[in-house]
Amino acid sequence: MYNIKKMYNAETISDAVKFLTDNEDAKIIAGGSDVLIELRHGKLPNATLLNIRDIKEMQGIELINEDIIIKPLSTFTEIAENQIIQERIPMLAEAVNTVGGPQVRNIGTIGGNICNGITSADSASTLFTLDAELEITGPDGTRNIHIKDFYIWVAEVDLKQGELLTKIIIKKESYENYFGHYYKYAKRNAMDIAIQGCAVNCKLSDDKTKLENVRIGFGVGGPIPLRCFETENKAKGKLINNELIDEIGKSVLEEVNPRTSWKATKEFRLHLAQELSKRVLREAIERAGGHIND
Numbered sequence: 001m002y003n004i005k006k007m008y009n010a011e012t013i014s015d016a017v018k019f020l021t022d023n024e025d026a027k028i029i030a031g032g033s034d035v036l037i038e039l040r041h042g043k044l045p046n047a048t049l050l051n052i053r054d055i056k057e058m059q060g061i062e063l064i065n066e067d068i069i070i071k072p073l074s075t076f077t078e079i080a081e082n083q084i085i086q087e088r089i090p091m092l093a094e095a096v097n098t099v100g101g102p103q104v105r106n107i108g109t110i111g112g113n114i115c116n117g118i119t120s121a122d123s124a125s126t127l128f129t130l131d132a133e134l135e136i137t138g139p140d141g142t143r144n145i146h147i148k149d150f151y152i153w154v155a156e157v158d159l160k161q162g163e164l165l166t167k168i169i170i171k172k173e174s175y176e177n178y179f180g181h182y183y184k185y186a187k188r189n190a191m192d193i194a195i196q197g198c199a200v201n202c203k204l205s206d207d208k209t210k211l212e213n214v215r216i217g218f219g220v221g222g223p224i225p226l227r228c229f230e231t232e233n234k235a236k237g238k239l240i241n242n243e244l245i246d247e248i249g250k251s252v253l254e255e256v257n258p259r260t261s262w263k264a265t266k267e268f269r270l271h272l273a274q275e276l277s278k279r280v281l282r283e284a285i286e287r288a289g290g291h292i293n294d
């Protein structure tokens, strides 16, 4: 049933990097909720697996100088229940709580959710709006990259030979005084992949009447998760009112590029992008203490 040639259990990051460097065809396995399905479907014949689940340096969530460091082996359940996350970036807890069902959330890791390179990954659009940085470790040491630059194409991410994701960093200035919301549109509430997911993270002016900054992210808004930077720039500093919300809803249509799939048509996904961006923005503004003036 599972056609596995070799499986190696790494205990440290350097151990993992060495194995990946020495075994070009090695496939990393963390929680296995994607990889085991691929194996079962015969997509990884004669697999060489690198199990990273026991690497202690890649587990846990911590604060360093108020920057939030999420280690990639953190499961969705651990993230949702973590105090640092709940107090500082509750929108991420909200996003990961929409993944699958409890069993998947107990086993699936945020690192695997990012590294599979899939546009519907529920953590991705929220991490985009938190300006998450990824630490990648490989044979030449570590390098940091903004999450938006990590996604190259469908199921293709910026990991070179011998590299793995070792940290997700959310800097204090990226989340302090920001309030956000994630909404997943799917056909049912549990065990369903997003037809579209929308995350909005915003910071209001001191008097709560203007959008000082806003970040808008989509999953399934295109082949890879994306940010609507042009819309964000147009909205910055504007007075919060219904007109602005409508403008933003129309403007995101210039930046998303969904496709028709067996789950939904392109036209329906465009309708969703306009509607979700408005509703999710409204909720984010309210969470930030703002009101929508007519």
Ligand SMILES: Cc1cc2nc3c(=O)[nH]c(=O)nc-3n(C[C@H](O)[C@H](O)[C@H](O)COP(=O)(O)OP(=O)(O)OC[C@H]3O[C@@H](n4cnc5c(N)ncnc54)[C@H](O)[C@@H]3O)c2cc1C
Pocket: 027, 028, 029, 030, 031, 032, 033, 034, 035, 036, 037, 052, 072, 098, 099, 100, 101, 104, 107, 108, 109, 110, 111, 112, 113, 114, 115, 116, 120, 121, 122, 123, 159, 163, 164, 165, 166, 191, 192, 193, 194
């Ligand atoms: C029934 C079911 C329902 C699901 N529902 C949802 C859903 O609603 N929303 C959603 O977003 N996802 C869903 N998923 C998908 C899945 O749970 C996630 O993508 C999960 O986060 C993958 O994490 P993992 O630890 O299981 O990854 P694995 O399967 O171990 O790995 C996934 C990929 O990432 C790579 N990888 C893992 N960790 C690293 C690392 N640190 N560095 C480099 N590469 C790495 C692996 O090589 C592989 O390519 C569902 C899956 C199942 C089985």
